Amino acid sequence: MRKKSFRGGVHPAGMKELSEGKPIQFHQAKGEMVFPLSQHIGKPAIPVVKKNDPVLAGQVIAKADGFVSANIISSCSGKVKSIESRMTSAGVIAQCIVIDNDGAYTLMDGIGRECDYTQLTSAEIVEKVRAAGVVGLGGAGFPTHVKLSPPHPEEIDYVIANGAECEPYITCDDRLMQEQPGWIIGGLRVLLHLFPNARAVIAIEDNKPRAVAAMEQAIAGEDRMEVMLLKTKFPQGGERNLVHAVTGRKMASTDLPANLGCIVDNVTTLAAVYRAVCLSEPLMEKGFTVTGDAVAEPGNFLVKIGTSFAEILEAAGGLKAEPRKVIIGGPMMGMAATDLNVPIAKSYNALVCLTEDPVEKAEQQMTHCIRCGRCARACPVGLVPQMLNLYAERKDYDRYVKLHGLDCLGCGTCAFVCPAKRPLTQLFKMTKGVILRNRAAEAAKAKEKEEKAKEAVRV
Amino acid sequence: MTMVISTVIVLAVVGLLMGLLLVFASETFKVEVDPRETAVRECLPGNNCGACGFAGCDAMAAAIVKGEAPVNGCPVGGAPVGDKIAEVMGVTAGEGQEKxxxxxxxxxxxxxxxxxxxxxxxxxxxxxxxxxxxxxxxxxxxxxxxxxxxxxxxxxxxxxxxxxxxxxxxxxxxxxxxxxxxxxxxxxxxxxxxxxxxxxxxxxxxxxxxxxxxxxxxxxxxxxxxxxxxxxxxxxxxxxxxxxxxxxxxxxxxxxxxxxxxxx
Structure with a gap:
């Protein structure tokens, strides 16, 4: 089988052996569950329950506000304790619905009712996905119903199931492909029904032979599906890199995959689509990996959304050593956590507890840029981080933008290879933030000026 | 010896001609500067911080003379500078700007x-x-x-x-x-x-x-x-x-x- 990839990238130690052999455990949380109103890209959802309202598992507790937004579904039954500001896993204090979980997990009526998707129109399928609150579960959290409604569905010729899972440590997608290939294939069938001219490609990195075998067995007899082996390389699972590897098409930073005739969905998202459309189950749980050398029993879980990180860590046997760093997400792109009593939102897929902090060591060894160009060779988007570093440090934002610094994915590849141990990714993330904030401020100023001018004309 | 004398004379004549040319040029191509602008500029602190909203003290001085900026518009100088500039401009600084x-x-x-x-x-x-x-x-x-x-x-x-x-x-x-x-x-x-x-x-x-x-x-x-x-x-x-x-x-x-x- 051919192995495809993209230009650039790095090979961090996989560390997947800690949890890749562990079957997915079903975890039912106890105690209160917290649901932030913003677990997706787009506008936060609007609560439709009040304090002390009884809720059932599967009930919509917050409705999407507009098209690019997503419903929030209660994953447990119980009573609404409060709607208040709480710390969320992104480190932002945001509005959350807190539910006192009664532990019974009483389901709403109609959940689990089987449904034949071939009898539904495209609009009905998209509506079911929307109602179920499905968003991109690979990390971005982009509402899936928006992805499934491209302007020209007949032009879509590739549906790509993203099973690359290129982040080190994380193994929940791998296990899902091995244990529930039916869900993923089911999701792909639904998507192929929506996009009649498409064929499906299940893209998996070659470090997951068991997942590849499972998926190949599952697609036997399907003539519009294939499994594609990709080289194990970070960040293979990035949307642009994946589209390039699978189709050879190059995506500009302003392109959506749909512009190039592709729909890219994570395998977990596809499983959620299948369960939403064919089993009438809204998004209540997702795959989650707890791992790292400080965790007593690293493992994979099917965890209820809204469970706290502290509880899932407890389910993995707790800590066996004092962690030096705890990361929500993978070590390459995840965020260091300061508080574990925050809820697992839809787009989080791992908790990594490490006894050693490589960043701390790097900081002590930092020297000046020696212009070796390793970062430029490794950058998956083809940027020149060494020059961006220079301009970002000088705060020369015009030149930074000219060198397409805003296209940086923040994948961490450049900082990973840098022999001078410079904190490149952090610098770029920060600079991007500053530039975008400045732009927003300027736009607001211009708008104000315009309005003043209008006012003057009226007077 | 004659060579030395001729050199001195030639140089002196060339120097004189050049001088006259410069005098002529400076008179003909003179840029009219409001004397008040220079005076106002003298009053300003001169650290070009830009806090007034203009590109440095020169631009601020020009704006004051044109009447585009208030005489007490320099936040750094505050009231004393405002008073001095008001004197130059022949107006009263109005409300003394508090620090x-x-x-x-x-x-x-x-x-x-x-x-x-x-x-x-x-x-x-x-x-x-x-x-x-x-x-x-x-x-x-x-x-x-x-x-x-x-x-x-x-x-x-x-x-x-x-x-x-x-x-x-x-x-x-x-x-x-x-x-x-x-x-x-x-x-x-x-x-x-x-x-x-x-x-x-x-x-x-x-x-x-x-x-x-x-x-x-x-x-x-x-x-x-x-x-x-x-x-x-x-x-x-x-x-x-x-x-x-x-x-x-x-x-x-x-x-x-x-x-x-x-x-x-």
Whole structure:
């Protein structure tokens, strides 16, 4: 089988052996569950329950506000304790619905009712996905119903199931492909029904032979599906890199995959689509990996959304050593956590507890840029981080933008290879933030000026 | 010998001709400069800080002479410079501009505010802003303490002391550069005469503030009730003093249970 990839990238130690052999455990949380109103890209959802309202598992507790937004579904039954500001896993204090979980997990009526998707129109399928609150579960959290409604569905010729899972440590997608290939294939069938001219490609990195075998067995007899082996390389699972590897098409930073005739969905998202459309189950749980050398029993879980990180860590046997760093997400792109009593939102897929902090060591060894160009060779988007570093440090934002610094994915590849141990990714993330904030401020100023001018004309 | 003499003569003649040419050129191509502009420029401090909103002191002087800027428009020079310029321009400076200074609305030093994490990375406030929970401190509203304000201050008037920025009132001229540089938007320009200020920006509810910081406004509203001038308002769990009404009686500071309103 051919192995495809993209230009650039790095090979961090996989560390997947800690949890890749562990079957997915079903975890039912106890105690209160917290649901932030913003677990997706787009506008936060609007609560439709009040304090002390009884809720059932599967009930919509917050409705999407507009098209690019997503419903929030209660994953447990119980009573609404409060709607208040709480710390969320992104480190932002945001509005959350807190539910006192009664532990019974009483389901709403109609959940689990089987449904034949071939009898539904495209609009009905998209509506079911929307109602179920499905968003991109690979990390971005982009509402899936928006992805499934491209302007020209007949032009879509590739549906790509993203099973690359290129982040080190994380193994929940791998296990899902091995244990529930039916869900993923089911999701792909639904998507192929929506996009009649498409064929499906299940893209998996070659470090997951068991997942590849499972998926190949599952697609036997399907003539519009294939499994594609990709080289194990970070960040293979990035949307642009994946589209390039699978189709050879190059995506500009302003392109959506749909512009190039592709729909890219994570395998977990596809499983959620299948369960939403064919089993009438809204998004209540997702795959989650707890791992790292400080965790007593690293493992994979099917965890209820809204469970706290502290509880899932407890389910993995707790800590066996004092962690030096705890990361929500993978070590390459995840965020260091300061508080574990925050809820697992839809787009989080791992908790990594490490006894050693490589960043701390790097900081002590930092020297000046020696212009070796390793970062430029490794950058998956083809940027020149060494020059961006220079301009970002000088705060020369015009030149930074000219060198397409805003296209940086923040994948961490450049900082990973840098022999001078410079904190490149952090610098770029920060600079991007500053530039975008400045732009927003300027736009607001211009708008104000315009309005003043209008006012003057009226007077 | 003749060679030496001829050289001197030739050079002298050439020099004279060139001189005449320059005199002629400077007379014919003269740019008319309003003498007042030069005079006004002399009065301005000349550190080109740009706080007036113009590109340096030259541009400010030109704008004053054209009548596009007020004579007391230089925030650095304040009233004395305003008076001098008014004299040059032959007008009265109007209301004497009172001295104003920058003020950091956070007193969360390392010993009063709890920390959330150990931070290892780029040491600027903008970088610390990208951390979960905004910076090392448990408070998401407070001073980050990496001195982005110190870096931009042209007057050496603001420094991070024990984890929170402090303004040196004798050096500060209210140019406003730190106000623009602070990513937390903590710094405001206040009249120098008013000694009492709310030294907190947290909009969290009282119990949470108490948990994370000993110098945080808990939004109890005691100060609002104390103020006879009606100068204090409470919005979003945070007191705010309106300095146009404040008479510096100090009653608010006396009653403030968290000692958030106090002498600067």
């Amino acid at each position: 104003r200074v920058a003020f950091v609305r956070c007193a969360g030093t390392c010993d009063v505010t709890k920390n959330n994490c150990n931070y290892i990375g780029i040491e600027t406030c903008e970088a610390a802003m990208t951390l979960p929970g905004k910076g090392v401190k448990a408070c998401t509203y407070g001073c980050l303490g990496y001195g982005s304000c110190t870096a931009v201050c042209p007057f050496d008037a603001i420094h991070v002391v024990n984890g929170a920025a402090r303004v040196d009132r004798s050096k500060c001229v209210a140019c406003g550069k730190c106000v623009a540089a602070c990513p937390q938007k903590l710094i405001e320009i206040v009249p120098d005469r008013a000694p009492y200020a709310v030294q907190c920006s947290s909009r969290e509810k009282g119990p949470f503030v108490r948990k994370i910081c000993d110098a945080g406004c808990i939004g109890c509203g005691l100060c609002v009730r104390q103020c006879e001038q009606g100068a204090i308002t409470l919005s979003g769990n945070l007191a705010h003093i309106d300095y146009s009404k404040c008479v510096s009686c100090g009653k608010c500071a006396e009653k403030c249970p968290a000692k958030v309103i106090r002498m600067r």
